[in-house]
Amino acid sequence: MVTLKDVAQASGVGVATASLILNTPTKASRFREETVQRVNSAARRLNYTPNYRARIFRGGATRAIGIALESFQSHDLFSQPYWGQLISGLHYVLQAHDNQLVLISPTHETSAMHIGLRYMGERRIDALILTEVPRPEDAALLRAPSGPFVMLGRGEQIGMPHIYTDDMRGVELALDHFAEQGHQDVLWLGPQEWYDQSAERRASAFAMACMDRGLQGSMCRFHFQRPAKGVEPLMFQARQALLDYCETHPRPTAVLCYNGDCAVGVYRALNTLRCRIPDDCSVISFDTHLQGYLEPALTTINLRENEMGELGARRLLEHLAEKPGEPMGNAFSEVLEPELVVAESVARIS
Amino acid sequence: MVTLKDVAQASGVGVATASLILNTPTKASRFREETVQRVNSAARRLNYTPNYRARIFRGGATRAIGIALESFQSHDLFSQPYWGQLISGLHYVLQAHDNQLVLISPTHETSAMHIGLRYMGERRIDALILTEVPRPEDAALLRAPSGPFVMLGRGEQIGMPHIYTDDMRGVELALDHFAEQGHQDVLWLGPQEWYDQSAERRASAFAMACMDRGLQGSMCRFHFQRPAKGVEPLMFQARQALLDYCETHPRPTAVLCYNGDCAVGVYRALNTLRCRIPDDCSVISFDTHLQGYLEPALTTINLRENEMGELGARRLLEHLAEKPGEPMGNAFSEVLEPELVVAESVARIS
DNA sequence: CTGTTAGCGCCTTCAT
DNA sequence: ATGAAGGCGCTAACAG
Numbered sequence: 207m208v209t210l211k212d213v214a215q216a217s218g219v220g221v222a223t224a225s226l227i228l229n230t231p232t233k234a235s236r237f238r239e240e241t242v243q244r245v246n247s248a249a250r251r252l253n254y255t256p257n258y259r260a261r262i263f264r265g266g267a268t269r270a271i272g273i274a275l276e277s278f279q280s281h282d283l284f285s286q287p288y289w290g291q292l293i294s295g296l297h298y299v300l301q302a303h304d305n306q307l308v309l310i311s312p313t314h315e316t317s318a319m320h321i322g323l324r325y326m327g328e329r330r331i332d333a334l335i336l337t338e339v340p341r342p343e344d345a346a347l348l349r350a351p352s353g354p355f356v357m358l359g360r361g362e363q364i365g366m367p368h369i370y371t372d373d374m375r376g377v378e379l380a381l382d383h384f385a386e387q388g389h390q391d392v393l394w395l396g397p398q399e400w401y402d403q404s405a406e407r408r409a410s411a412f413a414m415a416c417m418d419r420g421l422q423g424s425m426c427r428f429h430f431q432r433p434a435k436g437v438e439p440l441m442f443q444a445r446q447a448l449l450d451y452c453e454t455h456p457r458p459t460a461v462l463c464y465n466g467d468c469a470v471g472v473y474r475a476l477n478t479l480r481c482r483i484p485d486d487c488s489v490i491s492f493d494t495h496l497q498g499y500l501e502p503a504l505t506t507i508n509l510r511e512n513e514m515g516e517l518g519a520r521r522l523l524e525h526l527a528e529k530p531g532e533p534m535g536n537a538f539s540e541v542l543e544p545e546l547v548v549a550e551s552v553a554r555i556s
Numbered sequence: 557m558v559t560l561k562d563v564a565q566a567s568g569v570g571v572a573t574a575s576l577i578l579n580t581p582t583k584a585s586r587f588r589e590e591t592v593q594r595v596n597s598a599a600r601r602l603n604y605t606p607n608y609r610a611r612i613f614r615g616g617a618t619r620a621i622g623i624a625l626e627s628f629q630s631h632d633l634f635s636q637p638y639w640g641q642l643i644s645g646l647h648y649v650l651q652a653h654d655n656q657l658v659l660i661s662p663t664h665e666t667s668a669m670h671i672g673l674r675y676m677g678e679r680r681i682d683a684l685i686l687t688e689v690p691r692p693e694d695a696a697l698l699r700a701p702s703g704p705f706v707m708l709g710r711g712e713q714i715g716m717p718h719i720y721t722d723d724m725r726g727v728e729l730a731l732d733h734f735a736e737q738g739h740q741d742v743l744w745l746g747p748q749e750w751y752d753q754s755a756e757r758r759a760s761a762f763a764m765a766c767m768d769r770g771l772q773g774s775m776c777r778f779h780f781q782r783p784a785k786g787v788e789p790l791m792f793q794a795r796q797a798l799l800d801y802c803e804t805h806p807r808p809t810a811v812l813c814y815n816g817d818c819a820v821g822v823y824r825a826l827n828t829l830r831c832r833i834p835d836d837c838s839v840i841s842f843d844t845h846l847q848g849y850l851e852p853a854l855t856t857i858n859l860r861e862n863e864m865g866e867l868g869a870r871r872l873l874e875h876l877a878e879k880p881g882e883p884m885g886n887a888f889s890e891v892l893e894p895e896l897v898v899a900e901s902v903a904r905i906s
Numbered sequence: 907c908t909g910t911t912a913g914c915g916c917c918t919t920c921a922t
Numbered sequence: 923a924t925g926a927a928g929g930c931g932c933t934a935a936c937a938g
Contacts, residue, residue, distance in 0.1 A: 207679075209931060220909040225933060236907065255702075258680035260931035263613035264914055290640050297659050306658050309647050329557075330608035352605075439848055470849050477851075498789055499820050499846065501827075559915060570925040575917060587923065610915035614930055 208254045217241075217248035224249075228256075266530055271300060271522060272308040272331035273358075274318035276338040287466075287495035288511055289337075292358065295515025296335070303523055305332075319344050327352040332530065333522050336361075338402060354525055354534050358518045362403050367538035369518050373404060373492065374411035376507040376544035380462050380490040381415045383505070383546055388555040389460040389488060391422045395448060395472060396464030397430030397440065405430075405464055408492070412462060424458060426451040444471025445478075452479060459487055459555055466493035469504055484553035494547060502550035510542050517542070558604045567591075567598035578604075616880055621650060621872060622658040622681035623708075624668035626688040637816075637845035638861055639687075642708065645865025646685070653873055655682075669694055676703040682880065683872050686711075688752060704875055704884050708868045712753050717888035719868050723754060723842065724761035726857040726894035730812050730840040731765045733855070733896055738905040739810040739838060741772045745798060745822060746814030747780030747790070755780075755814055758842070762812065774808060776801040794821025795828075802829060809837055809905055816843035819854055834903035844897060852900035860892050867892070 214224040219241060227237055227245045248254075262268050273296065275289065297307050308331050312318040322334040333354040339361040340348060348355070348366065357368035384392050394412040396405050409427065416423030428447035431437045438446075444467065457479070463469040469491035473483065481487050483502055494506045517540065525534055564574040569591060577587055577595045598604075612618050623646065625639065647657050658681050662668040672684040683704040689711040690698060698705070698716065707718035734742050744762040746755050759777060766773030778797035781787045788796075794817065807829070813819040819841035823833065831837050833852055844856045867890065875884055 207931095210933095211931080214909095221931090222910080222933075222935095223908055225931095226908095229933085238907070241908085255674075255677040257931055258675075258678040259609075259613045259618055261933090263609045263916095263930090264932050264934095268609060286640070290636070297661065301659070301661055308656050309651070311647065311651055324605075325608075327605040328608040441848065474851060496849065498791065499849065501824060557915095560917090561915080564925095571915090572917075572919095572926080573924055576924095579917085591923080607915055611917090613914090613932095614916050614918095 207257075208252045209257070210254070212252055213245065213249045213254045216252060217244040219245060228254075267332045267526065268329055269305045270308050270331045271296075271305060271333045271335065271519070272310050272322045272325050273335040274310045274322040274337060276312055276318050287493065288509075291511035292337075292515040295512040295517075296519045297515075299516045299519035299523070303519075305519075305523065317341060317344055320347065322355075323347055323351060326355075332526055335518060335522070336366075351533050353531055354522065354529075356518060356522060356534060356538070358514060360404065360407070362407075365536050367534040367536060369514060369521065369540040369542070371509040371511075371514055371542040371544050373408055373507075373509060373544060376492065376509065376546075377408055377411040377462065378415045379544060379546045380507055381412070381419055381421065383490065383548070383552060384460045384462075384488065385419055385421060387460075387488065387552055389421075390555075391424070391456070391458045392416065392460045392462060393424045393426055393451075393458035394464075395426045395444060395451075395461055395468055397443070397468070398427045399430050400464075408464060424455065440465075440467040441471045441474075444468040445475045446471075448472055448475035449478065457481065457487065460552070461487060461489050463489065463491035466491055466496040466504075466506075469493070469506075470496060470500065473500060473504075484551050488552040488555075490546075490552060497547065497549060500551075505549045505551045506547045508545040508547050510545065514542060557607075558602045559607070560604070562602055563595065563599045563604045566602060567594040569595060574599075578606075617682045617876065618679055619655045620658050620681045621646075621655060621683045621685065621869070622660050622672045622675050623685040624660045624672040624687060626662055626668050637843065638859075641861035642687075642865040645862040645867075646869045647865075649866045649869035649873070653869075655869075655873065667691060667694055670697065672705075673697055673701060676701065676705075682876055685868060685872070686716075701883050703881055704872065704879075706868060706872060706884060706888070708864060710754065710757070712757075715886050717884040717886060719864060719871065719890040719892070721859040721861075721864055721892040721894050723758055723857075723859060723894060726842065726859065726896075727758055727761040727812065728765045729894060729896040730857055731762070731769055731771065733840065733898070733902060734810045734812075734838065735769050735771060737810075737838065737902055739771070740905075741774070741806070741808045742766065742810045742812060743774045743776055743801075743808035744814075745776045745794060745801075745811055745818055747793070747818070748777045749780050750814075758814060774805065790815075790817040791821045791824075794818040795825045796821075798822055798825035799828065807831065807837065810902070811837060811839050813839065813841035816841060816846040816854075816856075819843070819856075820846060820850065823850055823854075834901050838902040838905075840896075840902060847897065847899060850901075855899045855901045856897045858895040858897050860895065864892060 210221050210224050214221045224245050227242050228249055300307050310318045310322050319336055319340055325331045326334055336355060336357045337359050357366055360370040394409055396409060426447055428443055461472050463472055472489055476483055476487055483489055490505045492507050494508045497504045497506050560571050560574050564571045574595050577592050578599055650657050660668045660672050669686055669690055675681045676684055686705055686707045687709050707716055710720040711718060744759055746759060776797055778793055811822050813822055822839055826833055826837055833839055840855045842857050844858045847854045847856050
């Protein structure tokens with residue numbers, strides 16, 4: 207492997223000279239033109255490549271940022287649109303700034319956050335992105351983190367730096383849209399005991415927003431069963447929940463769904479009930495990814511995962527440029543507005 | 557930051573002693589029990605953490621593997637199931653062996669492969685995974701790569717190490733299944749001028765397999781238009797293609813689709829034609845990810861991206877353990893068998 | 907202008 | 923059983 211020393215020797219200068227010449231951005235060289243030529247050509251001739259490991263060892267930063275993904279099913283985690291989009295956004299910005307993203311999954315014994323904090327201590331990453339509210343036993347570790355971290359996505363916990371899209375606001379957008387179209391009887395459909403608090407949060411936002419708007423809101427919440435052999439996927443659970451609900455309740459004219467899978471379940475249930483979308487019943491859902499595959503195309507609430515990733519990466523890099531190693535202030539907070547993407551699944555009620 | 561020297565000083569031993577004690581797997585220590593205790597407790601007291609940057613600088617490897625993703629739309633690349641699953645598989649194995657995956661996207665000027673090779677030269681990654689056949693201008697670079705690389709996924713190019721799932725075999729599996737169910741008139745539906753050669757390859761496999769089986773095969777291939785403003789997504793293009801086809805040809809009893817998006821298009825077209833699946837027409841498709849969302853559930857060919865990723869990571873790690881830095885032999889080749897996942901979209905013909 | 911030198915933190919070899 | 927020394931490749935500080 208060709209080192210700086212080799213280049214220096216070959217061109218008859220010292221290593222420092224060679225280093226300066228090869229790394230100074232061309233202009234403003236304080237060296238004789240002839241020397242510069244000699245060094246440059248030697249480097250090219252020998253096919254010199256700077257050693258990245260040596261560089262980051264010497265320099266202050268690893269130029270890597272970790273993301274702790276507390277996935278229950280790491281097997282196809284990255285193909286889940288939410289995470290996929292988040293990661294895409296992060297990677298896009300990071301690569302543009304010559305940093306890299308380090309994916310961290312939990313092991314059987316250890317949470318991803320735990321591993322991430324260790325990585326920071328080892329100077330293996332410069333900063334850590336959290337994607338879930340820390341478990342109680344882990345929360346204490348964040349009091350004295352070995353570096354900057356930020357929560358990406360909504361956590362109930364306050365008192366830690368975070369960036370998220372306001373999904374409760376998303377519920378309001380959806381209900382406003384329903385109301386504008388003349389709907390009075392709206393139904394929330396979503397799971398209980400979901401992995402994080404998002405299902406509870408959106409459900410309660412739904413209840414409050416209905417009151418504020420004087421809408422006749424109802425709830426259809428089903429006990430979510432974790433994926434396992436013999437357990438039907440979320441989509442079927444949602445479908446069955448709505449069918450059961452309609453046996454004992456009047457049919458709503460509008461349904462707001464927790465996520466895309468639930469929306470597909472609702473489409474199927476309504477189809478079974480011979481109820482046409484959007485004429486007989488309107489539907490809105492969180493998650494944009496299945497939007498185009500459904501017929502009629504689903505009106506959705508965009509949580510802008512991609513932008514969240516990009517913004518998170520930018521903020522983190524800015525912070526690292528200023529105060530490398532130091533945690534971000536607890537007051538750091540940035541909230542994105544969700545966006546209602548209108549498609550064909552909502553109709554004006556007559 | 558606490559270094560080994562600090563620990564050594566605090567416990568009154570030399571750095572070498574401290575290093576040996578802290579890194580030797582507990583047992584088989586050649587040091588006095590008392591010394592071991594002293595060093596260990598000092599390390600814990602000072603909260604010593606080995607510096608990862610220093611370790612990889614000294615050691616032979618970066619413990620990182622790059623993957624060159626030649627994505628046209630890097631924006632939500634990782635949410636596309638194919639890449640998401642591949643990456644999940646890679647990451648799963650790599651993290652278990654304390655290695656990390658470095659994602660590499662192309663820039664405006666430079667292909668991801670090009671960047672990846674530079675990274676290898678810089679010792680920023682130990683090996684490179686290719687996901688696409690190199691462009692002609694890039695191919696030459698692989699003659700003298702700065703380290704091991706492997707192609708993951710099917711490339712037409714031979715003469716480079718590769719791992720892939722045999723999609724042509726997948727076509728055969730599908731046709732066997734159709735034939736078993738008594739189908740004679742089978743249709744291929746897929747794009748032309750797709751990003752890679754996969755659409756051509758599968759189409760020609762279809763033609764050959766039909767001949768071998770004495771089936772009455774037909775082709776419905778449409779000119780694929782790249783996603784852009786005002787251009788409809790692949791799904792709609794496929795839908796329209798089938799509708800157009802059925803205007804001038806007798807309707808097939810079985811359709812094999814290039815991918816999941818095409819399958820959704822076919823479902824919609826058949827629906828428009830009042831043709832029921834599977835009673836009036838059977839459908840099989842590549843790509844498993846939309847399987848459960850469709851009604852009736854789609855019978856698919858699983859290309860096992862996840863396992864491909866896992867296998868690729870394993871092989872690469874094995875190679876790195878044996879001959880770090882050296883390219884893999886051109887003869888290296890591993891082929892996975894695709895799997896037919898039977899669902900509800902194929903019926904016996906009467 | 908250019909060369910020499912001193913680390914960065916770790917691990918391994920070689921003396922003691 | 924333990925300590926001292928050297929070097930990985932690079933860059934910054936200091937001499938000449």
